[in-house]
Amino acid sequence: MKFIDTLKNVWKITELKDRIVLTIGLLLVYRFGAQVVLPGIDASQLGALAESTDQGLLGLLNAFTGGAFANASVFALGIMPYISASIVVQLMGIAIPYLQKLQKEGESGRKKINQITRWLTIGICLVQAPGYLASLPSLGIPPSAFLLGTGGLFYFSSIVILVTGCVFAMWLGEKITDKGIGNGISLLIMVGIIATLPQAFLQEFAARVTNSNGGLIMILLELVIWLVIIMASIMLVMAVRKVPVQYARRTASGGYEKNVFGSRQFLPLKLNASGVMPIIFAQAIMFVPSLIGKSLESSDAGQWMQAQFSDIFGLWYNILFALLIIVFTYFYTAITVPTNKMADDLKRSGGFIPGIRPGSETSEYLDKIMSQITLPGSIFLALIAVFPAIIVKLMDVQQGWALFFGGTSLLIMVGVAIDTMQQVNSYLLNKHYDGLMKTGKNRKAVA
Secondary structure (H helix, E strand, C coil), X not given: CHHHHHHHHXXXXXXXXXXXXXXXXXXXXXXXXXXXXXXXXXHHHCHHHHHHCCCHHXXXXXXXXXXXXXXXXXXXXXXXXXXXXXXXXXXHHHHCHHHHHHHCCCHHHHHHHHHHHHHXXXXXXXXXXXXHHHHCHHHCCCHHHECCCCCHHHHHHHHHHHHHHHHHHHHHHHHHHHHCCCCHHHHHHHHHHHHHHHHHHHHHHHHHHHCCCCHHHHHHHXXXXXXXXXXXXXXHHHCEEEEEEEEEEECCCCCEEEEEECCCEEXXXXXXXXXXXXXXXXXXXXXXXXXXXXXXXXXXXXXXXXXXXXXXXXXXXXXXXHXXXXXXXXXXXXXXXXXXXXXXXXXXXXXXXXCCCCCHHHHHHHHHHHHHHHHHHHHHHHHXXXXXXXXXXXXXXXXXXXXXXXXXXXXXXXXXXXXXHHHHHHHHHHCCCCCCCCCCCCCCCCC
16 A cells, blocks of 8 residues: 555656656657668568577677667667767776866766767767678578668668667667656666566476476476575665764854764765666677677687677676676776765765764775775676576576576666666655655655
8 A cells, every 4th residue: 555655646746757757758769669670671581580689699689679689670779889888988088188177077077978978879880780780691681581682772771770779769868867767778778678578488488387397396496586686686786884974063153063063874885886887888898709709700719709708608708797897896886986075075064984084084984995895796796697697507597588587687677676766766755755665654745
């Protein structure tokens, strides 16, 4: 009953209701676009493409695009070029003084960085779109499926449409972030992943029950393990370390009294402050070794790279994947947790950490704490990310269903869902309603 009452409260807040409706509408537009096949391709002859992208690295890419990759859709490139561009810009921000200067300019600098990211996204699309089109025949599409042939006109028009589709998806994500609820880019990825969940489960159910490979008992065991991993993922996303903070008592003139303190509070520092971004960043880079191996396939090193890094459940793939997640967790935490600003804000508000001097010492202390808690957080994140490979080896789970046992798929779903719920929760609490993540009785709304 409380959950139903909370949903009713959500609908009572006009701004929140409008944001949710807009978000759902834009997500539906994205899902509709994922079903629109490129002009000049016969949709009835794409069965072989769907089979070739059913598992492995291409299966994961297809899940990220919500099936658009296997549909030869106008959104076939998905949102991954934008993710790749974001990674490149953030990495360049470490070495290029101009980008460092923009990062310090606040909102105006952020807008310029976003514009650079958009242009770089278009550049990446112009490279990926011809590659995608050229790979379609090798992925099983027969020549008869290309109704207008594969000449220059087809390539030109399809490249323009694919690039436009990616830019439009990027625009949808940014509009959701600005005008809707939640992080738009992450929501687009999550919706695409959820779209593949029913089919993956039905394939696993058929393999276990129809083929007498463990039956309902194995399905039940898998569901229990799945729920345990979900709970572990939620704990990872929500876990915090509370740092005690003491505030000086204010005087009547607005200053602070020396050696007279108010009640002690706590500064919550997240165990995984970077959320699911390290997973998304690492996954985007994991496509690179396989591409390098394919370009060097005539050599032994190229063949080894292609064999090892095309299998998302292989040993070397998951070792590199885990290491990248740990590195990106530290990298993204350093960007998103400004310990200098936190220390300055504490000092201005009359707060301090007991035993630590305000200012630079507080900043160094917070930085030390973040380094200490980021290590176990990043390792735990990496373990959950590679768990699908473990479950495939131990229980012979179908690869499509295994992707939801941790890994990229489950962590993105859990992380994005919690982030969105927290934003809805903030709206409810600001209007003096009980939030989705808080118990208690409803309070009277403030107009």
